[in-house]
Amino acid sequence: ISNHMPTAELQALDAAHHLHPFTNGGELNTKGARIITRAKGVTLTDSEGNEILDGMAGLWCVNVGYGRKEMAEVAARQMLELPYYNTFFQTSHVPAIALSERLAKLSPHDLNHVFYAGSGSEANDTNIRMVRTYWAEKGHPEKKTIIARKNGYHGSTVGSGSLGGMTGMHAQGGMPIPDIHHIDQPNWYAEGGDTDPNEFGLQRARALEEAILELGEDKVAAFIGEPIQGAGGVIIPPETYWPEIQRICEQYNILLIADEVITGFGRTGNWFGCETFDIKPHIMTIAKGLSSGYAPIGGSLVCDEVAEVMNSCEFNHGYTYSGHPVACAVALENLRLLDEEGIVEKVGKETAPYLKKKWESLNEHPLVGETQLCGLMGSMALTPHKDSRAAFAAEAGTAGLICREHCFANNLVMRHVGDRMVISPPLVITNAEIDTLVERAWKALDQAHAQLKDEGLL
Numbered sequence: 083i084s085n086h087m088p089t090a091e092l093q094a095l096d097a098a099h100h101l102h103p104f105t106n107g108g109e110l111n112t113k114g115a116r117i118i119t120r121a122k123g124v125t126l127t128d129s130e131g132n133e134i135l136d137g138m139a140g141l142w143c144v145n146v147g148y149g150r151k152e153m154a155e156v157a158a159r160q161m162l163e164l165p166y167y168n169t170f171f172q173t174s175h176v177p178a179i180a181l182s183e184r185l186a187k188l189s190p191h192d193l194n195h196v197f198y199a200g201s202g203s204e205a206n207d208t209n210i211r212m213v214r215t216y217w218a219e220k221g222h223p224e225k226k227t228i229i230a231r232k233n234g235y236h237g238s239t240v241g242s243g244s245l246g247g248m249t250g251m252h253a254q255g256g257m258p259i260p261d262i263h264h265i266d267q268p269n270w271y272a273e274g275g276d277t278d279p280n281e282f283g284l285q286r287a288r289a290l291e292e293a294i295l296e297l298g299e300d301k302v303a304a305f306i307g308e309p310i311q312g313a314g315g316v317i318i319p320p321e322t323y324w325p326e327i328q329r330i331c332e333q334y335n336i337l338l339i340a341d342e343v344i345t346g347f348g349r350t351g352n353w354f355g356c357e358t359f360d361i362k363p364h365i366m367t368i369a370k371g372l373s374s375g376y377a378p379i380g381g382s383l384v385c386d387e388v389a390e391v392m393n394s395c396e397f398n399h400g401y402t403y404s405g406h407p408v409a410c411a412v413a414l415e416n417l418r419l420l421d422e423e424g425i426v427e428k429v430g431k432e433t434a435p436y437l438k439k440k441w442e443s444l445n446e447h448p449l450v451g452e453t454q455l456c457g458l459m460g461s462m463a464l465t466p467h468k469d470s471r472a473a474f475a476a477e478a479g480t481a482g483l484i485c486r487e488h489c490f491a492n493n494l495v496m497r498h499v500g501d502r503m504v505i506s507p508p509l510v511i512t513n514a515e516i517d518t519l520v521e522r523a524w525k526a527l528d529q530a531h532a533q534l535k536d537e538g539l540l
């Protein structure tokens with residue numbers, strides 16, 4: 083089995099043996115999966131030779147772009163030297179030490195300590211157990227409820243999936259686990275009505291205060307939120323939201339967890355979303371852009387105060403691949419490239435401002451109700467009626483799916499979340515590639531508009 087096999091044969095074998103995430107396998111197997119064979123820069127190539135502009139950087143993660151040989155060389159070298167050892171049982175190794183020191187330097191505030199995982203989900207499972215252990219060690223074992231948002235996304239393990247507010251996920255598998263509480267999200271476009279966005283931002287932040295008072299502040303351990311909700315549809319909160327969340331966490335003495343799995347490592351135009359939104363978290367979840375997806379790795383950056391308590395006990399938690407040496411070495415090389423090639427700096431100074439102008443031009447399209455962009459993550463809301471921001475009559479996601487299919491037909495990857503289209507391209511995207519992205523998006527919108535009209539959905 084190789085890249086040179088006919089597509090149909092690869093699809094048949096895939097259908098026979100491979101169960102895909104978040105996919106209706108029966109439907110996919112009828113259609114046949116698109117086989118991606120190679121990638122370079124921001125461009126994917128599939129088994130039919132199509133060159134596809136990857137507006138999603140894989141799954142929000144290939145920040146440094148595809149095809150960086152330095153990453154492969156570092157991985158190979160590390161594999162030859164020390165392909166694996168664990169960090170349990172009083173042992174450590176240079177890749178984990180070096181990456182930890184680098185992350186302590188790179189991250190904002192006093193997030194000077196790292197607990198490693200193999201993914202963002204596992205890191206958020208760590209966070210659930212860490213905040214509960216923290217409060218138990220401080221003599222408050224009953225302070226264990228974690229507050230999160232509806233339509234938030236924190237992963238797909240039972241713990242992290244419970245932190246997330248995706249009801250479709252909860253319905254499959256008896257989630258959420260006990261002592262997780264969800265509050266409304268700062269999604270002005272869909273839920274703000276004619277409330278002033280800044281007033282709305284305060285209202286939705288105060289939903290946290292109401293929940294704390296309802297639950298009892300002695301019961302609430304932490305609040306977790308993504309600076310910008312990613313998988314929820316790139317929901318950029320009004321600027322009044324995070325300062326109020328920060329104030330409430332301080333007032334009621336609850337830990338603040340910023341989930342930067344998507345917003346971290348340059349995505350919002352700064353190294354971290356906490357810098358973009360002025361958040362001072364006790365814990366920060368990281369993954370994705372940490373290694374640009376070249377190797378699976380995640381983790382929790384932990385502030386001095388929480389780390390001090392965690393170091394005062396034996397935290398009975400950890401994973402075989404916590405601090406995997408090859409993954410750490412690859413992540414370290416990735417951070418070196420992002421830093422030394424000035425990639426993050428260029429996003430903030432040049433690329434994001436350029437994309438913002440081009441992305442906002444899509445507002446002129448009849449299907450587009452609003453566009454949002456922060457750094458290099460953006461969204462547009464599809465609507466049948468701009469002024470009222472009306473939803474489509476058809477089931478949510480129908481228009482989004484139609485638009486996504488037309489994107490692929492135009493050799494562009496854009497994700498749909500309900501009837502919002504989202505982008506999160508590699509940070510190395512050039513202005514010319516941005517022009518191509520927007521041109522192909524416009525074509526897909528035209529074709530989706532025509533199809534929605536033909537099907538009487540407009």
Ligand SMILES: Cc1ncc(COP(=O)(O)O)c(CNc2cccc(C(=O)O)c2)c1O
Nearest residue numbers: 141201202203235236237312313341343344
């Ligand atoms: C904010 C956030 N936190 C945690 C996770 C979980 O990370 P892992 O997947 O590595 O366990 C995520 C992951 N986000 C994610 C993962 C897969 C698909 C999509 C999508 O938008 O289609 C988004 C995420 O976006």
